[in-house]
Amino acid sequence: MDDTLPTTLIVNGERVTRNVAARQHLSDFLRDELGLTGSHTACEHGVCGACTVRVDGAIVRGCLMLAVQANGRKVDTIEGLSDSGEIADLQEAFHRRNALQCGFCTPGMLMAAQDLLTSQPEATREEVREHLSGNLCRCTGYQAIVDAVEDVLGSRRRGRK
Amino acid sequence: MKAPSFSYARPGSLSGVFELLERHGDRARVLAGGQSLLASLNLRLSAPELLVDIACVPGLTGITVAGDKVRIGALTTHRQIERSPEVARHLPLLAQAVRNVACAAIRNVGTFGGSIALADPAAEYPACAVALDATFVLAGRAAERRVRAREFFRGLYETALRPGELLIAGEFPVSGDGYRSVFLELARRRGDYAMVGIAAHARTAGGRISDARLAFLAVSGTPVLAVRAAAALEGRPPDARTVAAAQAALGDELEAPADLYASRATKLHLARVLLGRALGALAR
Amino acid sequence: MNARAELPLHAPGATTDKGYIGQSVPRPNARRLLQGRGAYVDDLRFARLAHVVFFRSPYAHARLKRLDLSKAARQPGVIAAFDGRAVAEYCKPWVGVLGHLKGIKSPPQFAIAIERACCQGEAVAAVVAETRAQGEDALQHVEADWEELPVVTDMEEALAGKVVIHADLGDNVCFTRGLDTGGVDEAFAKADVIVEETYEFGRHTGVTLEGRSILADYNAAEHTLTVYHSTQAPHMMQDVFSRHLGIPEANVRVICKDVGGSFGIKVHVYPDEMATAAISVMLRRPVKFIADRLESFLTDIHAREHKARVRIACTREGEILAFDLWDLTAIGPYSVYPRTSGIEGNQVVNLTGGPYKHQQYRAQMNVVFTNKNVTCQYRAVGHPIAVALTEGIVDLAAEKLGIDPAEFRRKNLIPDSAYPYTFPSGIKFEKLSHHQSLDRLLELMSYKELREEQRALRDKSIYRGIGLAAMIEVTNPSPAFYGVGGARISAQDGATLRLEPTGMVTCIASVTEQGQGTEGAMAQIAASAVGVALDKVRVITGDTGVTPYGGGTWASRGAGIGGEAVLQAGRALRSNILEVAAHILHADRAELDIVGGEVVNRLTLESRLPLVELGRVAYFRPDTLPLKFQSELTVTRHYTPREYGFTFTNGIQACLVEVDVETGFVKLLKHWCVEDCGTIINPMLVDEQIRGGVVQGIGAALYEECLYSAEGQLLNGSLADYLVPMSAEMPDIIVAHIETPPRQSDLGAKGAGEAGTAGAPGAVMNAINDALRPFKARVAAQPFTPQRVLQALGKV
Structure with missing residues (x-):
């Protein structure tokens, strides 16, 4: 039988405690135990980025972190970022630019984009493309995503001035 | 695919790590950042009995300069190396190399020690360590020993690490004048x-x-x-x-x-x- | 005369108010996806849900001598384990052939193979468990003894037929087609210039980010099966589940919620999905199967493994006289059900040379079985092959004749005034715009300036290349595509529009949404046709229990066919609403119109009656209406294209690359596409279809290939080893349009979803070869890896 460990996390600001199988990765934990199905699993070997979430403020691959490793840490998912309004401008830009089609990569893509927006506010178009290179989108061809991120880079820069 | 079942331990000290490694032998695997290990487990390429997570072992993280050496703790992440002014100043080779490592989400979690200990032949750090003639600090239950990078990598995914040993740091000579x-x-x-x-x-x-x-x-x-x-x-x-x-x-x-x-x-x-x-x- | 309501939108001289049609409005359904609040199959939660996993053949061809599931069945969490015979009791096998593909043959295929596996990954057992992880654990305890059988992986060996995979079929030839207009040998005899090349195309696959997903829920009390399915064709699957599981069609409901990418991958019948449905019946409980990434690479249909030799004959002046094609393609061990795996090769024969005006054409095409995974229709079926070999050979001819490639195309493209036009392969074009498109492209990309820059940079040892690729594309297929061959695949689609009491409009359409924006486009058409604001329209798709009957979304048919049904339903609803209004207002119906959700005076636009008030009266106070009058505020209309077999579109792409001639790396600098999809409903959505399609085409050209060993083992079946395009390497893609609406429909929309994928590989290839021209080197085998470029340059 699976070895389970009591695990407590702060997920989207809410404390949750579960007995978690050691082998369960964070994405499955969020999806199956908490019903937070916004983070997707599409490869489970760390390549596609669809499972990207934030742990203690840094983006990570949800499929490459065990839920038990996240014990005691703060996890933010797309649902949390949506409800807090933190990425409302980014979501709006994605919507306006049609920077998503099937939407399966979108939560992870938004996580990666928000990470860039906060860590490299002066990023160039090329740097946007580089930063998003860990997230596979099979639908858009990326250009609309890059355009949307550039829009928000610009609007946030203007907002700060 | 889902990982096979295993147990998980997160000891708070080096001695705790050694104890577990000794007890479980080659059925235990050390978990550092896990960016390669967890992928291989999800692919069911290996089936360890126990993962020993070293995240809570103190003293394994950070970059320090002492004399003519830069010491990089095993749990230092790619992201920390990328952002380190010490690395930029003293180890420009590593500073250039780290930009080629995977993507942001993996750089946030993947570690220096994990990369070295895994010894993937296409990874960046092992080649840098060999070029710069770095030394790795390997800790065992009884003692610490130092092995030159040039002698550490033995073959495909094979290193000088002995059973029960843990790579705890790399020591790089600072880049010399000229x-x-x-x-x-x-x-x-x-x-x-x-x-x-x-x-x-x-x-x-x-x-x-x-x-x-x-x-x-x-x-x-x-x-x-x-x-x-x-x-x-x-x-x-x-x-x-x-x-x-x-x-x-x-x-x-x-x-x-x-x-x-x-x-x-x-x-x-x-x-x-x-x-x-x-x-x-x-x-x- | 009310122009907006009655005329075709593209009627000449009409000052038609198109409403939202032609506007780049964001799609309403994107909001839930942006918040991670979509509902993909794996997001659904069910009580007593069981997970099925499959024990798959490790060998490309092997007889299963012994299979013991007893140990697996005893593992923790395991509910049941089944072999092929057990599942076959509940699910009849199928044969992937169609009547109009003369002579096509294929063996029966079972949901779970019995006794023999014919490719790596073919399932021979199913294990059902409480969790996916437990199911996978139990798979380790399945005991199987195999006897390896001779393997055929090479196409030409398959054709030669020394080893025959299915002895009952006599040889390895699934399908063959020849075509000859006559006069080809004569044309070559009198030609001044003949060029010939052999092109190879790597087998690749769709890589939908969401793997194939199905959740089947059998209700034993009602003998009903509800299937939540990530599919493009819910009604087709309803029919298939019904016939093969022996459940009356009315008792099968297929529900398709959010779909995480499809690209043709999710329009086929997959054995493991059929087994999942059967097992739900067997176990009388909900059962789920989600293909993980490794299963996706092994078992999602592959496509495009072709080797093609093409020759063209030209005059000294640069006129193309004839095309001569020989094509060979391998499809794995089965022709895929129900569309068959003969269509891709068939399209290559139909489309090769398609943009040009030569009259002589000969083709011979063979489709053979091999012991690799099956291939079938993936985005742009056959087009990328036909376009690349046509445009590659055209460039080669232009080079040999010393004519600029753009100029050579201008000489040979079918004139814009020549329509309607029948191409030598028999396909008919209603109206295309090759020359307008070429002119627009050359202007858009500043062709002359680029050529000058290219020359200047060569002096600095920078090797840039410009590649062009003209194309035609099959869209809006009529029943001639599948129906005439006996496939129960609908070529017609329908839409139901209902005015709600609140003045909202509900639009229920049989075409489906997989991210293209179908629902957004349908909302735009409905809002425009009825006369309400876009946010007053709700669109429902993807439920056979709810929507009109239809084919779904594939072959670039959603907008053109589904959209026309919505337009006609919208006009009918509008007319019915005005009738109600005329009674309420005691006015002449002809004086009234609907604008912005209100009934208005048609001439003065003065508001007469908001729809919310009309709805209140019609639904809650019909007693105030004349006794003999019954309002009809729900209408359904259908549409089938019939005048032409297909509504062809055309376009042309260009690619600018820089080749590092030391490393063989190709850097994509920019890409352009001009295409003509008729009436554009939403320019932004169309542009995004083109861009996404171009990038999948670039994937084929530069990165993607399912590599197999000689023993039939897939060597790169993970996302780490199979390379798909990522953002850093992709260029910006400039898109422009010519609008030539077909007269067949009032909407005048043609498909746009596959054009990018169809043309991009040819454009990339021509660009690379243009860059390599100073070295007299060229590539012809996709994908154009650094190694292949270096080999062409003679460096390795």
């Missing part, structure tokens, strides 16, 4: 493992190259220090003839086994091109 570094790799897509790469470090004075350390990645089971190529350069300006001689020498020292997308001939050709470009950049 030395320059160039890291170049060819990857099909940004962040991919390299088809071929070179970590080059040499003294460049008066237009001449000396003490060149040319470590190649992805051309063998381990990083390869191209000593014959370096000998062909010693004390010379990197003019066309010298570069050609160094490139020619690579044929004798790079095994360059074929992979999915490149034959031995292609790999060797690309290694030569990279060497030429690295020498050009060193001399610039």
Whole structure:
């Protein structure tokens, strides 16, 4: 039988405690135990980025972190970022630019984009493309995503001035 | 695919780690950042009985400069290396190399020690460590020992680590006066493992190259220090003839086994091109 | 005369108010996806849900001598384990052939193979468990003894037929087609210039980010099966589940919620999905199967493994006289059900040379079985092959004749005034715009300036290349595509529009949404046709229990066919609403119109009656209406294209690359596409379809290939080893349009979803070869890896 460990996390600001199988990765934990199905699993070997979430403020691959490793840490998912309004401008830009089609990569893509927006506010178009290179989108061809991120880079820069 | 079942422990001290490793032997695996280990478990490529997470062991994280050495703790993440002013100042080779490691989400979690201990032949740090003649600090239950990077990588995913030992840090000599570094790799897509790469470090004075350390990645089971190529350069300006001689020498020292997308001939050709470009950049 | 309501939108001289049609409005359904609040199959939660996993053949061809599931069945969490015979009791096998593909043959295929596996990954057992992880654990305990059988992986060996995979079929030829207009040998005899090349195309696959997903829920009390399915064709699957599981069609409901990418991958019948449905019946509980990434690479249909030799004959002046094609393609061990695996090769024959005006054409095409995974229709079926070999050979001819490639195309493209036009392969074009498109492209990309820049940079040893690729594309297929061959695949689609009491409009359409924006486009058409604001329209798709009957979304048919049904339903609803209004207002119906959700005076636009008030009266106070009058505020309309077999579109792409001639790396600098999809409903959505399609085409050209060993083992079946395009390497893609609406429909929309994928590989290839021209080197085998470029240059 699976070895389970009591695990407590702060997920989207809410404390949750579960007995978690050691082998369960964070994405499955969020999806199956908490019903937070916004983070997707599409490869489970760390390549596609669809499972990207934030742990203690840094983006990570949800499929490459065990839920038990996240014990005691703060996890933010797309649902949390949506409800807090933190990425409302980014979501709006994605919507306006049609920077998503099937939407399966979108939560992870938004996580990666928000990470860039906060860590490299002066990023160039090329740097946007580089930063998003860990997230596979099979639908858009990326250009609309890059355009949307550039829009928000610009609007946030203007907002700060 | 889901990982096979295993147990998990997160000891709070080195002695706790050693105890578990001793008790479980080769059925235990050390979990650092887990960016390669968890992927391989999800693919069911291995089935350990226990993962020993070393995240809570104190003293394994951070970059410190002491005298002429830069010490990088095993749990230091790629992201910390990327952002470290000490690395930028003293280890420009590593600073260039880290930009080629995967993507932001993986750089946030993946560790220096994990990369070294896994010893993927296409990884960046092992080649840098060989080029810079770094030393790894290996801790065991009884004692610590130091192994030069050049002796650490033994074969494909094989290292000098003994059962029950843990790699806790790397020690790099600070880049000396007059030395320059160039890291170049060819990857099909940004962040991919390299088809071929070179970590080059040499003294460049008066237009001449000396003490060149040319470590190649992805051309063998381990990083390869191209000593014959370096000998062909010693004390010379990197003019066309010298570069050609160094490139020619690579044929004798790079095994360059074929992979999915490149034959031995292609790999060797690309290694030569990279060497030429690295020498050009060193001399610039 | 009310122009907006009655005329075709593209009627000449009409000052038609198109409403939202032609506007780049964001799609309403994207909001839930942006918040991670979509509902993909794996997001659904069910009580007593069981997970099925499959024990798959490790060999490309092997006889299963012994299979013991007893140990697996005893593992923790395991509910049941089944072999092929057990599942076959509940699910009849199928044969992937169609009547109009003369002579096509294929063996019966079972949901779970019995006794023999014919490719790596073919399932021979199913294990059902409480969790996916437990199911996978139990798979380790399945005991199987195999006897390896001879393997055929090479296409030409398959054709030669020394080893025959299915002895009952006599040889390895699934399908063959020849075509000859006559006069080809004569044309070559009198030609001044003949060029010939052999092109190879790597087998690749769709890589939908969401793997194939199905959750089947059998209700034993009602003998009903509800299937939540990530599919493009819910009604087709309803029919298939019904016939093969022996459940009356009315008792099968297929529900398709959010779909995480499809690209043709999710329009086929997959054995493991059929087994999942059967097992739900067997176990009388909900059962789920989600293909993980490794299963996706092994078992999602592959496509495009072709080797094609093409020759063309030209005059000294640069006129193309004839095309001569020989094509060979391998499809794995089975022709895929129900569309068959003969269509791709068939399209290559139909489309090769398609943009040009030569009259002589000969083709011979063979489709053979091999012991690799099956291939079938993936985005742009056959087009990328036909376009690349046509445009590659055209460039080669232009080079040999010393004519600029753009100029050579201008000489040979079918004139814009020549329509309707029948191409030598028999396909008919209603109206295309090759010359307008070429002119627009050359202007858009500043062709002359680029050529000058290219020359200047060559002097600095920078090797840039410009590649062009003209194309035609099959869209809006009529029943001639599948129906005439006996496939129960609908070529017609329908839409139901209902005015709600609140003045909202509900639009229920049989075409489906997989991210293209179908629902957004349908909302735009509905809002425009009825006369309400876009946010007053709700669109429902993807439920056979709810929507009109239809084919779904594939072959670039959603907008053109589904959209026309919505337009006609919208006009009918509008007319019915005005009738109600006329009664309420005691006005002449002809004086009234609907604008912005209100009934208005048609001439003065003065508001007369908000729809919310009309709805209140019609639904809650019909007693106030004339006794003999019954309002009809729900209408359904259908549409089938019939005048032409297909509504062809055309376009042309260009690619600018820089080749590093030392490393063989190709850097994509920019890409352009001009295409003509008729009436554009939403320019932004169309542009995004083109861009996404171009990038999939670039994937084929530069990165993607399912590599197999000689023993039939897939060598790169993970996302780490199979390379798909990522953002850093992709260029910006400039898109422009010509609008030539077909007269067949009032909407005048043609498909746009596959054009990018169809043309991009040819454009990339021509660009690389243009860059390599100073070295007299060229590539012809996709994908154009650094190694292949270096080999062309003679460096390795």
